[in-house]
Amino acid sequence: MRLDLLAFGVHPDDVELSCAGTLLVEKNNGKKIGIIDLTRGELGTRGTAASREKEAADSARILGVELRENLEMPDGFFKDDEINQRKIIQVLRKYQPHVILCNSPEDRHPDHGRAAALVQTAAFLSGLIKIETRDTTGKLQDPWRPEHIFHYIQDTYHNPDFVIDVSAYFDKKVESIRAFGTQFYHPDHVDDGPQTYISSPEFLESITHRAKMFGKMIGVPFAEGFITKKMIGLKNFDPLIPQQG
Numbered sequence: 001m002r003l004d005l006l007a008f009g010v011h012p013d014d015v016e017l018s019c020a021g022t023l024l025v026e027k028n029n030g031k032k033i034g035i036i037d038l039t040r041g042e043l044g045t046r047g048t049a050a051s052r053e054k055e056a057a058d059s060a061r062i063l064g065v066e067l068r069e070n071l072e073m074p075d076g077f078f079k080d081d082e083i084n085q086r087k088i089i090q091v092l093r094k095y096q097p098h099v100i101l102c103n104s105p106e107d108r109h110p111d112h113g114r115a116a117a118l119v120q121t122a123a124f125l126s127g128l129i130k131i132e133t134r135d136t137t138g139k140l141q142d143p144w145r146p147e148h149i150f151h152y153i154q155d156t157y158h159n160p161d162f163v164i165d166v167s168a169y170f171d172k173k174v175e176s177i178r179a180f181g182t183q184f185y186h187p188d189h190v191d192d193g194p195q196t197y198i199s200s201p202e203f204l205e206s207i208t209h210r211a212k213m214f215g216k217m218i219g220v221p222f223a224e225g226f227i228t229k230k231m232i233g234l235k236n237f238d239p240l241i242p243q244q245g
Contacts, residue, residue, distance in 0.1 A: 001066060004031040006097035006146075008088075010115035011041040011075070012056040013180045017207060018152035019101050020063060020173040021166025021224050027064055028169070035060060035068040036091055038084075038115055039075040045196050047182030059179035062172065067095075076111060080118040088122035090133045093141035100149045105227065108155040116151055120229075123149055150226040153210075160225030162232070163214045170211060170222040177204070 005026050009015040015023070015035050023033050037056060040049040047055075053070070060068040071087050078084055092100075102119040103112040125131055127145025135141055153160060166173065178186055182193075185201040197203065214223035234240070 001095065002032065003034045003066065003095040003097045005099045005101065006034045006036060006092075006095055008036045008038065008100065008102040008115070008119050010038045010078075010103055010111045011044070011109075012037045012052045012070075013041070013059075013177065013183055014103060014112070014154070015101070015152075016059055016063075016173070016176045016180070018104075018154050019224055019226075020059075020176045021169050021211070021222065022101070022152075022164045022226075023063055023065065024169035024172055025164060025166055033063075033065045034095060034097070035063075035065055036088075037068070037070045038073045038118075039078060039111075040070060040072060041075055043075040044183065046193050046199060047180075051182050052180070055180040055182065059176045062176045062179055078111075078114070078118070080114060080121060084118055085122040085125055086133060088119060089126040089131065090135070090141065092123060092126040092146065093133060093144045094135060096144045098147050100146045101152055101226070102149065104151050104154040104156065104158065106156060106158070112154055120149055148228070148230060148232075150228050153225045153227065157210075158225075158227055160214060160217075161228045163217055163223040163225045165215070165218060165220045165223050166211070167215065167221040167223070174204075174208075177207070 007015045007019060007023060027033050041052045042049040073084055100123060103115040105116040106113050123146055127143050129143045133141045177184060183198060185199055185204055211222040214225045215221050
């Protein structure tokens with residue numbers, strides 16, 4: 001299966017928090033979407049690897065993505081090395097996405113920046129013909145390099161290079177976040193586990209406030225922001241002009 005857009009997150013729920021609205025926009029536009037989690041999030045204070053796996057599957061159903069896979073790198077201790085680069089290269093060559101979304105290059109959680117660098121490096125190497133990888137049947141994979149890599153903005157604020165209007169899908173984005181019941185606050189959920197930075201109601205409110213702030217930049221209720229290292233070019237102004245009728 002070839003995908004149009006592939007979203008990477010180092011932890012299950014990174015994608016939901018940061019770019020689920022954009023995935024829903026593109027899904028509604030007929031794009032084929034996938035999510036790749038690098039780790040199982042097993043070092044998280046709340047929940048377990050098994051519970052987060054179920055939550056990730058529940059969220060994937062809410063988002064309606066074509067696939068969600070986990071590369072099972074060690075949470076907190078994965079490295080930007082050849083072993084992990086090859087895991088990502090195999091995924092990229094298998095699904096051949098045109099656009100990649102991945103973690104913020106600099107953020108509160110050290111895993112985020114390290115994951116951003118890992119995916120960026122692997123995406124470049126994936127296009128080199130002399131790097132050989134094979135699929136699960138042993139067949140040699142063709143080189144593939146995505147046209148664009150965009151980093152979603154996470155906890156630490158960065159000025160976005162562009163934002164996507166997700167107003168029509170923001171409620172469903174929140175629903176996908178709430179699928180991670182062990183991680184985030186829910187008024188109907190009784191929990192006596194240890195409280196963390198992300199389990200407070202204020203944290204979820206900050207997600208809404210950030211989306212409103214990005215939305216205000218383009219005159220819409222909610223938006224998600226992205227960073228790009230590659231200049232984005234337009235062939236003409238048609239994408240910027242509203243369609244008539």
